[in-house]
Amino acid sequence: MTPGSTSPSLQIDRLCCVRGDRTLFHDLSFAVSGGELLHLKGHNGSGKTTLLRALAGLLLPESGEIRWQGENIRALREEYARHLLYLGHHNGIKGDLTAVENLRIAAILDGYALDEETAWRILAEIGLRGHEDLPTKHLSQGQKRRVALARLLANRATVWVLDEPFTALDVAAVQLLQDVIHRHVADGGIAIVTTHQEVAMIGANTRTIELGRRDA
Amino acid sequence: MTPGSTSPSLQIDRLCCVRGDRTLFHDLSFAVSGGELLHLKGHNGSGKTTLLRALAGLLLPESGEIRWQGENIRALREEYARHLLYLGHHNGIKGDLTAVENLRIAAILDGYALDEETAWRILAEIGLRGHEDLPTKHLSQGQKRRVALARLLANRATVWVLDEPFTALDVAAVQLLQDVIHRHVADGGIAIVTTHQEVAMIGANTRTIELGRRDA
Amino acid sequence: MAEFFHMGGYGLYVWGSFGITALCMIAEPLLLRGRSQSIRKRIARMARVEQEVQQ
Amino acid sequence: MSSRLINWFKFSSPATFYPLARKISVASAVIAVVLIAVGLYMSFFVAPTDYKQGEGYRIIFVHVPASWMSMFIYLVMAAWAAMGLVFNTRLSAMMAQALAPTGAMFAFISLWTGSFWGKPMWGTWWVWDARITSELILLFLYLGYMALRAAIDDPRRGDRASAILLLVGVVNIPIIYYSVQWWNTLHQGSTIKMNAETTMDETMLITMLIMTLGFWAYSIAVAMARVRTVILERERTASWVRELGLAGS
Amino acid sequence: MLEPLYWIIRRDLTIAMRRRADVFTTLIFFVIVVSLFPLGIGPEPETLRQIAPGIVWVGALLASMLALEQIFSADHRDGTLEQMLLTPQPVSVLVVGKILAHWLVSGVPLVIMAPVLGLQYNLSADVLLVLMASLLLGTPALSLIGAIGAALTLGLRSGGVLLALLVLPLYIPVLIFGAGAVEATASGLGGQAHLSMLAAILVASLVLAPLATAAALRVAED
Amino acid sequence: MLEPLYWIIRRDLTIAMRRRADVFTTLIFFVIVVSLFPLGIGPEPETLRQIAPGIVWVGALLASMLALEQIFSADHRDGTLEQMLLTPQPVSVLVVGKILAHWLVSGVPLVIMAPVLGLQYNLSADVLLVLMASLLLGTPALSLIGAIGAALTLGLRSGGVLLALLVLPLYIPVLIFGAGAVEATASGLGGQAHLSMLAAILVASLVLAPLATAAALRVAED
């Protein structure tokens, strides 16, 4: 899945994030490289979402650096975006477009073409058969989440940053998603995932980082 | 928790709900009475949210009746509302008010007064100490959910209708919430809960209803 | 004949009025026909799909 | 009494009304064609030339019926909406929905033909006369109703929301009408008044009546045809629709 | 019945105070729109004075309508509206509370600001007084009528513009009598009759609008 | 660079077509606002003809501004905007696409409708032509400038009104030259000079606005 001469690597160097009055974390340093799954843990409000948004380049950290292949992601911008796939609390799909249209437009903006047929196949794989050409606003919570996750199956990005991807999914879908993530990592990709659910994220190549300490 | 001469009972009679083109369920009949916990299961898109909204009186079913103590809830309206507590996918809290203010205003609209002190105690109990007087828009996903759930600790309603209450909660909070629900049921209340997480909702007095069948 | 269409100098106005009225009252049923046909086709397709599924 | 009530509710079911609507529609269409043909003939060949306005006055034969229909249809829609809210019958809302485009069309025709009349008579396409202004507002009310319907995806929700809008609108129509009247007459210097030319010739009156009845029949025919389409659109999953066997048509 | 009314108003005013910018933005919109016209029309004082009542009133009407879009939408989005429909309080009471709070925040500043704008157009003192009176009677009616539209368009994507389409035709009587009162005073005819009509409209909408709004809210949450 | 542009436009036009009502509501808002003024001002044809260019232009300006509120907000709420910022495409290109699509849907109908409204105010044929030309040059400039404001106010609760506040002052030059062109033609002076100024504004905003908007979007998602 990840061609490229050197192994991909993401370095976090003395990162510090502040929201409102509170310093969520500071002097946070770690590195993730190809083939690793990073499971980010922490109680509610410990700063997981904040960290992930910083990793995606959406949020400017207070201090510290995030480096992709040795270069600051702020400097790389579009170059880094080519290798990144971020899924946040929002699904990032348009309610007025069908699942197929959503998937294809996302692919084109990500810089590669996805033909209609492949899109249908991927949606079927993720359990949306029969719902492919409904405007997604008519889907249930879990179905919408699946449309968003379908991008994982289509995408060629190296770094997956997933914020609570398992919410709203039923048991079958959780299983499927776990498999997809493990396959991505086995292929040499990077996955950074938060989840409160004690799902089997624990594999041979899983690292866990725990943020925050229960305060008061 | 539930005073009242007769045991509370909620009857669902030949209910049929249609969304868009699809009939989600029809001829659905069951009854829940005091001391029972109903766990609603079903894959994504099977109609759990739809059913819960109908039970809360927010959604007009295509046909069929929902009866509280033998009378249609459409006829009872405010009378039924007095006994009901519904928590949906939305948290139903104002981002500009603090947790304490949110809790107190909800109580007053529900028809009982909640003094400041009790509100603080409840919020501490649910793990929000130190965040009580921050505007809730500055809280994290899980913390917001906790503010919403604090109403369970303050409320005197008999029927709890909870749509995926465990989303976004960390492990400690999930445990706490389970205890609260079980205590409510033990006290003679009714709880109707959906969740995809295989949490220990299974107790002595738990009934499970499974909606829908995986289509295609 | 030409005199009839001339309408004593008011030709543009009289025919402009009657013309638009006629146009509207003819176009409306035609548009409606299109709408009716498209829903009929859709129902027929739904029935066909259903049969295929059952087989 | 009770049997009549049952009968009524039977016809308020879309499934039973569907075939009935077709019969009504066809019959009205025939009547409309005949009446409008007769009306047109009389408009151009029987009615005499007006001594003051010359041939131009013939516009009256479409203008006035269209104006009347546009106002009348709104009232009928509001009545259906009220019935739908009270009895919770689905068909009522569908009837209101089916009438709206026709009503809007007549409001538009009224404005258009009025302008085409005003230009030769007053030398301008438009004046801010009370009646003209309220006809314009009526068109806005129609458009608002249709836009609201179009914006709501769930048809049952759309039914109830647009019924509320119609009822609010119908309460306001008289207020709007009189306020506009007052606004216009209290104002100094309003130039021209739209006045029905003295006494109307009897043939003119009869012609106008025939055209009005023709428009009326036309409205019924179109509304019934449209309500059939609306029923199909909304009940497309119902078993009775599938049993119609529409595959061929 | 009065206690929940009080609390709803208090709640909404608290929220408004936390975001003080909101209060001013409606006002400033009003000021800008009214000041925009001389730029579009040209600086002739006589023409301007003649059209002043109409322009101030149209400005107030647009400002009030735009502000109205927010009256329920925030509550709808975060789920608090849904919770309000599930309380044992009559919905129309809650609606009255919300409208009243909204008017206090967005309507009253318009009434206070209007004379200043009137000065820009060279209106005399007694005309300004009538202008204020007409706005004092008219803006609550606008809020009440507009709330129906806001409830009907709740959650629809094209909310803002659709609201305008639904509500502006219903605003016309208020506009006519409001601007009419000012103009009549300016031309020495006395605006008494117009003001009484405005008062009548206010009373009628106070009775009917909350019911219609409550019904529309129930539909919107379906 | 052209392919993503094409797809963004296509995407937004598809969505607009799925909700055809949206296209018409902006238009109808324009029609209603312009028709509202005579009700406030009075029916005298001479006064009305005099103020017509200003009113039509202010109407177009308000309609365009209201429609603009939606340009990014839906994408922001459902998270697609966030995703767009994370694509390898230059953000300003995506912004140009979105603005262009938005203008096609909301600006062009205004240009086409304007002459009909001009008729209501008794404008003559050549004046109507200049009115259309000025709107054809002016409305895209309004969209471009307004997009900056829309991006800046993204996600703020008081979005609509705040947007008005930020954007209206920037609209003033467009309004002055736009209405000025029409008025100059009506009074026989010829609107050439005004129209060239409008064209200059359009070019300038075409160069600068997308960059500013892209920067503002990055800030909004922080």
Ligand code: HEM
């Ligand atoms: C855009 C312009 C116009 C509009 C919107 C308009 C609208 C209307 C409406 C709504 C009515 C029905 C009123 C009622 O029955 O009470 C009507 C009737 C009528 N209109 Fe017009 N009108 C317009 C222009 C004109 C002009 C220019 C004339 C003639 C000079 C005219 C002559 C009449 C006559 C004679 C009637 C019948 C009056 C009656 O039956 O009482 N209209 N028009």
Ligand SMILES: Nc1ncnc2c1ncn2[C@@H]1O[C@H](COP(=O)(O)OP(=O)(O)OP(=O)(O)O)[C@@H](O)[C@H]1O
């Ligand atoms: N916009 C904001 N302004 C101020 N403070 C904020 C903001 N967003 C988040 N915070 C604060 O930052 C802290 C961390 O938030 P974050 O969303 O990163 O937590 P999280 O680890 O993702 O929690 P959860 O598990 O509940 O999703 C919270 O305590 C919250 O109070």
Ligand SMILES: Nc1ncnc2c1ncn2[C@@H]1O[C@H](COP(=O)(O)OP(=O)(O)OP(=O)(O)O)[C@@H](O)[C@H]1O
């Ligand atoms: N507004 C709507 N319009 C049309 N169809 C809808 C609408 N809302 C939901 N549906 C359809 O109804 C079905 C059931 O939705 P519902 O939200 O009740 O599912 P659910 O069981 O809660 O699923 P989940 O576990 O994903 O939350 C879905 O298949 C969806 O397509």
Ligand SMILES: [Mg+2]
């Ligand atoms: Mg989080």
Ligand SMILES: [Mg+2]
């Ligand atoms: Mg659900």
